[in-house]
Amino acid sequence: MGKMKKKYESGESTQFMTRKQALRKLQLSLKMFRKLCILKGIYPREPKNRKKAQRGATDKKTLYLKKDVQFLLHEPIVWKLREHKVYLRKKGRAKALRDKVALKRVVDNKPMYKLDHIVKERYPTFIDAIRDLDDCLTLSFLFSTFPSLRFVPGSMSRLCRRLTVEFLHYVIESRALRKVFVSIKGYYYQAEIKGQTVTWIVPHNFGFQPQSPDEVDFRIMATFVEFYTTVLGFTNFRLFHSLNICYPPKLLTLRGSEELNATNQLHWDNEDDLVSERVAALNQSLLRSSDAPVEEQVPEMDEFPVTEDASKMEEMKREAERVKRLKNLFGGLKFFLSREVPRESLCFMIRAVGGQVSWDGNLFPGATFDESDDSITHQITDRNLDDKQHVSRYYIQPQWVFDCINARGLLPVDKYFPGAVLPPHLSPFQTEREGDYMPPEKRKFVDMEKGIVAPENAFEFDNEGAEGEQEEEEEDGDEDDMEEEEEDEEDENASDEDELLDEDERTIKELKKQMKVTKGEAEIVDELRKRDDETKEQWRLRTMMIKNKHKRLYRKMMDSRRKRRREADRLASKRLQIEESTSKKSKKTKTKSKVK
Amino acid sequence: MVKRKLNPVQVSLDEVASTSLKAHTTKASSKSEKLKPKAVIPSQAKNGKEQKEILKEVKSSAPRRSTRKANMKKVDEEPMDEHSKDEKSDEQSEDDSVLGTEEDEDAEVDGDSDETSEDEEEASDEEDDDDSKSDSDSDAEKSSEVDDEGIENDNPFEFSDMNEAISQKVEAPHPNPVNGNEYEEDSSDEEDIRNTVGNVPLNWYDEYPHIGYDLDGRKLIRPKQEDKLDEFLRRMEDPNFWRTVKDLQTGQNVVLSDKDLEFVKRIQSGKIPDANFENFAPWIDWFSSDVLDTPLRSMPPSKTSFLPSKIDKMKISKMVHAIKMGWMKPKPKPSTEPNFYMLWDSDDKSDEMRRVHDHIPAPKVRLPNNAESYNPPAEYLFDEKEMKDWESKDDEPWKRRYNFIPQKYKSLREVPAYDNYTKERFQRCLDLYICPRAKKMRLTIKAEDLVPQLPNPKDLQPFPTICSMIFKGHSQMVRSITLEPHGQFFASGSEDGTVKVWEIATGRCMKTFEFGCVIRWVEWCPNKSLSLLAVAADSDVMLINPGVGDKLIIEKTDLLLSETLDQGDYHPSERLKGAVQWEPVDEEKWAKGIRILIRHFKNVNQVTWHAKGDYFASVMTDGQNRSVLIHQLSSRRSQLPLNKSKGLIQCVLFHPIRPIFFIATQRHVRVYDLLKQEMIKKLISGAKWISSMSIHPGGDNVIVGTYDKKVMWFDLDLSTKPYQTLRFHGNAVRSVAFHKRYPLFASGSDDCNLIISHGMVYNDLLQNPLIVPVKKLRGHDKFSDFGILSIMFHNMQPWVFSSGADKTIRLYT
Structure with missing residues (x-):
């Protein structure tokens, strides 16, 4: 017969250490331990079985892996932390005694550590x-x-x-x-x-x-x-x-400080300060150590194996193209920032996608051209325009820049004129799964990308910039709006129907849509509905046979799905409501104007 | 130490004073009379401090005198200690005696002292000169003696000087007190007449010619002892004798001056010795807390403070040199700027390094959605309801949809600072280092994958799909239905006290039997050659001949049952008799159709036939140990199969082929072998309350319906636990049934659903039964929480009947 096994001498109970035990082992105070954990990236672990890991204790303790604590034990910084403690004590003592010499000596010999x-x-x-x-x-x-x-x-x-x-x-x-x-x-x-x-x-x-x-x-x-x-x-x-x-x-062109001062109309005492300010201005290229071409991550497309899924490849290629376009999105455009817009973020973004940017030299160093420059194509402003305007440039609100980068293309500027009601700014990080709510603005854009809607209305690649064209664009915009509304309605109808149907019946529904095109009789629809019901019932009967083990999980998954759908419905209905109220208002205003 | 020194002095002075006073009472003025030795001693005891001060004064004014006094005391002390000290040297004792004689003589002299005082003074002047001469002579002799004794001195001059000094010393004790200040003659040289032996008993020097050493280390020769006669003569002649004291240390006689005397007197009277001392002078607080304009003590700064330090100069020049030569350099300041360098050699190759064990990278922060935008679509903004919801969750903010309130701003310029930004970043920091991490497997399956793949119900046809007939006629809920063995008719028993017989094909109610009490169960006799229907009405079980179908059979049945059997010597036990009684049927009842009437002692819940149609069992749930009865039609007898109560018995069932009997108690199904009369097995349902059961025509599978919504399929060969538990229903399952021919079974429940399932049992023992729900039939209405009460299949067709609480019976085909 083998030796009798004792409890908590092997397995999970030996792998973990509570924080208190760790402190004792390391001989550190809690503060120092905290610092050490932060610096070393040590974190508590969640054991698989907490009761076993805590050796039978049922209260919740902070558990660290024993190996992690051992890892900390060998860290040289631990000694530095202890020295720091001594240093603080010495410093305090010298301060209390007003022993300036000792204080200076202690402070000069402050223990430092490197990370x-x-x-x-x-x-x-x-x-x-x-x-x-x-x-x-x-x-x-x-x-x-x-x-x-x-x-x-x-x-x-x-x-x-x-x-x-x-x-x-x-x-x-x-x-x-x-x-x-x-x-x-x-x-x-x-x-x-x-x-x-x-x-x-x-x-x-x-x-x-x-x-x-x-x-x-x-x-x-x-x-x-x-x-x-x-x-x-x-x-x-x-x-x-x-x-x-x-x-x-x-900086790439390190001119004499006098010249810099002259251009900026600002005086800087310290040349270091000046350069660092200029670097902070983000508006100049930096000095390269050699002219050797930088290894760029270019032709990726050829390297892909052909065995991949064709549609996937296609998608990747398109994505790569879009990224390429984004990299030089503002190429050849010159931006001027008014003083009320966030200079740093805009400058960073514009330059990161290939544009040129400048601002009022009095405001901040680093301006490269003046407001009176005729070659400026866009002026970003966040205020209603005064009389002094340049004809040769667009005046736009800053959101245009953000939206352009997210859209990876130049958007029409007409919606972004100063004082205009801006289109909503959508998060580029939100990825809608099937069944999630997608704002109509985004849906339109997605459709456009997929090529369902012709992109001509959306993108405007030339910048001839005449007022007449702007007007045209405005008209276009109106049309867009109309289309949008129609689309929205359709969407909503669709979504209403969606509510009723399960997801896996979408395909059938689409089929139904196709059928709708040909003139069908009521009987046929009934037939379909019958089939629908049948499949639905069949499904329901099948769900009845889910194993008890999985029933809970299934219900949870379905609940979350239902929750998501409800959320989507909520947003959609809210949108519908808002649009209805606005359309009513606009109608009212229109009638009023007609009466006038 | 001071005190020890002082007290003797005091004492000696007292002594001196007293002696002198006694000697000069006549001469002494009123002043001298006040000086009483009595008054002195207590004062000493009282204020030692004052005494100290006094003596300080004395010392400071006349340092030399103090030494003399110190010497004097030695002499004068001895008389005080006279009684205690026995081992005194002879000389001293002689001295004492001399003193004593002196006193005596003083006393004698006292009488004529007044007369002689003036004369003495005059004479003393003359004598002084003589004395001095004679003294000097004697000194010379002494010095020669010293030489003789062998003290070699190289310098005769010094020696002569010394001699002079000694002579002066000797002279000094004899200044003319009348002339006044004795210190007028003093020179600095004279001061050194003192003994340097220190505070040692002088009798140590008794054996030697000298009594100590002077400051230069030369011996002080003991002055010549004057005998009593000399002393007497001196007393007689010397007017200053009374104020002459002997300095023991130097051996000189010292004449106290007037000032000294004054001191002595003042001390004796307990006053401050210095008469000029102002005892109550106004107090000037020199060292107060006030800062004065000018320094209290204006000591001039030292000269060194004006001069550059030479040592410093040397040190500095050394340092300057060291700096010039480059030996000394300033300590480099540690740079606070971090130093960055190429830490990684390549992008994705790692060195061998210790790492955190089993590192779990922290999940990234969730990226923002549209609602977080500064200009979101309007639907993301909160309406009033949502805002209220947000506010109501102040205590539990984690339940909110977002951790911020969506806002819409017209332009970027109007966007304010976000208040919780720093807090959120801090929370993230906390998450990174406090939050326990664990690897979690993420389910990638879809919900659809959990649903089992089952054969398509279309392939499992036929099964009832549609409600094709509704039988209406009952005025109360229909409790039970049963099918005629030929499949042409069926009967239904209702709570309204009627049993109706219906024709299936036409849907007609063929017959109605009224009983006037609740019909709990009806069951058609499965024997095709009999036309009998068992009806459980309250506590009666009646076998009625419905009179439908083949007339021959009807008549044959009537004929069979009209015979009265001779029971012979059959005597049922008391237990059985109390439970059941076969009652004879009278004409009236016969006309009603009742052929046999069996009275029970409790309400009968169920009646069930054996497949052969001879035996039938009745169940009384309240019957306790007599709740199950088995009746035999042919012999018209009853049996009690159970001796003990097995709990609340819900229903019973005969095995279709074998002599096996199923009894469903509240939780279990007990299976009995009727031949062996023992329990074969107990099926453990795990349910709370069994409602009904049904057996597969094969006899190996049983389904059990329970009031806790479950339908359980037991495979008797497999286990005593359910092979499958089906939770189809949303409410209590009231009835379950197997089809006799098709692989179908059905369950009816209070949620008004009738679920038809395909339940295929294979002959192959290795293959488990296949259970597929194929149809959910709805139609019955709910009536006071009751839905479907009873179901049954048609024996030939894939049809199902259900009776409900809504008074109807439905046929699904």
Whole structure:
């Protein structure tokens, strides 16, 4: 007979450690442990069987993998953290004794640590680092707007600012921007870097809002930022070098500071300041280390194996073409930003898709041309126009830029004139599954992309820019609207019917639609309905035979599906209601105008 | 230490004073009379502090005198300790005696002291000169003696100087007190006449010619002892004798000056020795907290403070040199700017590094949808209802659809800052490092995949699909229906107390039998050669001849039943008798069609026939251990198969072929072998309450309907647990039935649904029965929570009958 097995001596119970045990093992305070976990990327794990993992305890504990804790044990930074503790004690003592000499000595010998090895450890490959860049960028962009706070030294926010601007420069130079979105929370950008999509949020440009300490602990965030700045720095370095751009960045045409001053009408005492400001202006190309052509990720199409699904291939090819078009979407266009529009985001976007941009030189350094320049094609403004207008350019609202990038084509400008009621700004990140609600605006666009509706009305590739044409466009727009409405109605009818039918009967319904074209008699419809009912009932009978084991899951899935459908119906009906009320109003106004 | 020194002095002074006073009572003025030794000692005891001050004064004013006093005390001390100290040297004792004699003599002298005082003073002047001369002579002699003793001194000059000094010393004790200040003659040299032996008992030096050493280390030669006679002479001659004290340390006589005396007097009277001292002078608080305009003590700064430090200068020059030579460099400041370099050699190749074990990357933040737009389509904005809903979920914000309120702005310029931005980022940080992570398998299957693939019902035809006939006629809910074995008629029993016989083909009600009580069950005798219908009405079971169909059979049946059987010596047990009684049928009842009447002791719930048509069983749910009865038609006898109560018995069933009897209790189905009279098995349904059951014509499969919505298929060969549990119904299942020919079974429920299923049983034992629901038939209406009460299949056709609480019977074909 074998040895008797004791409880909790093998298996899951030996794999985990509670946080308290981890603290004891590491001989660290909770604060230090927290910092270490953040820096090293250690997180608690959810065990498969909590009771076993907690050795019979039923309350919920924070469990770490034993191996993770052992991993922390070998981290050199642990010692640095302990030294830091000693440093703080010494500093406090010197301060209390007002021993300035000792204080200076202690402060000068402050223990510092580097996170380079941790970056390498957490991201063994460069791709890993890029894949995890989302949070890093979002937090860095937030911190770059911070003043110096209690736990956020000014140097940290300055570094964040520097690194984020560098990253933006990379996106501009590599034309990596794919999607943009203006949310009430901030600007969302999505770029494709080395085949990875990186999405980040930049808050709207406002001053720092004090946060209550109960809600936000800046110490924790600062620890994150400490690591993120290191990652971002190394990532920028490699990204810049992949484009043969000098790092740290320098401006392509480094003219004398006097000249710069003269053009900008702003005086800068420090040349470093000037250059960094100019770099932050994002409006000039950066100095390349060599003129060697950058290895570009170009002809992908030929490399695909032919064995793939033909339609898939087709789709990919089309997508690639669209991306290619996006990369030089604003090529040859010259934009001028009025002072009320968000300069940095617009400048970044326009340049990232190949446009030229400038602004009032008094406002911010880096302006490249003046408002009076005749070659300007678009002026982005967010105010009603005054009398002083240039005939040779479009005056548009900033949303046009966002929508163009998302549409990957130049949209007609007529809906975006200053003072016009803007078309809704839709999220490019929302992907509707079957049965989800799709706003009619988007449906129209999708249909257009699929080639159902001729794209002539939608895209406008020339910019001859005459008022007459604009009028025409307006008319076109009206027609569009009409069409849209009709379509909407159809959609809604369709969706109403959808409500009644199950999804797998869609195909039959389509068939029915086809049948509708030929004049059918009532009997035939009845026949169909009968068949419909039959299949439905058949289905229902089949669902009755689902195993008990799966019944719950099935019901859950169907519930969620039903919920989604209900949500879609809700939005659709709401839309219908709104449109009805607006149409009534417009009719009223029309009749009034006729009476007049 | 101070005190120890002082007290003796005081004492000695007292002593001196007292002696002198006694000696000069006559001469002493009123002042001297006040000086009483008594008053002194308590004052000393009282205020030692004052004494200290006094002595300080004394010391500061006359340092030399203090030493003298110190010396004096030694002499004067001894008389005080006289009684205690026995081992005194002879000399001292002599001294004592001398002193004692002195006192005596003083006392003697006292009487004429007044007269002599003036004379003495005059004489003393003259004598002083003589004394000095003689003293100097004697000194010279002494010095020579010193030489003789062997103290070698190289410098004769010094020695002579020393001699002079000593002579002066010797002179010093004899200044003329009349002349006034004794210190007028003092020079700095003179001060050094003091003994340096320190505070040691002087009798240590008794054996030596010297009594100590002066400041230069030379021996102090003990002055010549004057004998009693000399002393007496001096007392007589010397007017200052009373104020002369002997300094023991130097061995000199010291004459106290007037000032000294004054001090002594003041001390004795407990006053501050210095008469000029102002005891109650106004207090000046020099060291107050107030900052003065000018410094309190204006000490001039030292000269060094004006001069550059030489050491510093040297150090600096060294440093300057070191800097010039490049030996000394400023400490490099650690750069705060991070240093970035090429950390990764390639894009996707990784080095061998330790990593977090089994890393689970954090899920990305959910991307925004249309509602988050600054300018969303209008349908995404909240209407009033949604806004209310949002506000109502303040306590549980995770239940909200979005974590923000959708807003629409006319232009980008109007978009304000988002308040929760930092908070959301912080939440994300927390998620990243606190939130436990686990890998979760994601289901990629569709809901459709969960639905089993079943044969198409079309392929399983025939089965009833449509309601083709509705039989109406009952005025209450129809409890039970039963089919005639030929399949031409069927009978129905209702709560209105009637049993109706219907023709299926025409839908006509052929006959109606009224009983006036609730008909719970009707069951046609399966024997085709008999025309008998068993009816359970309250506590009676009646066999009636409905009188439909073949007339021959009807007549034959009547004939058969009209015979009265001779029961012979059959005596039913009391238990049976109490439960059931076969009653004779009278004419009236015969005319009604009743052929046999069996009275039970409780209400009968069910009657069921054996397939042969001879035996039939009745069930009384309330009958406890007599709830099941088996009756034999041919012998007109009854049996009680159960001895013990098995719980509430719901229904019973005969096996179609074998002598097996099924009894459904509340939860289980018990299977009995009638021949062996034992239980074969117990089918465990797992349901709460069985309502009905039916057996497959093959006899190996049983379906059981329960009040908890389930229909269970038992394969008797397979297990005692259900082979399949079907949850078709939304409400209690009241009735289940098998078709005799087709592989069909049906279940009727209170949700008014009649579900026809295909239930194929294969002859191959290895193959499990196939169960496919093929049709859901609706038609009955709900009536006070009851739906379908009873169902049955036609024996030949794929037709199904159902009777419902809505008083109708429906036929589906």
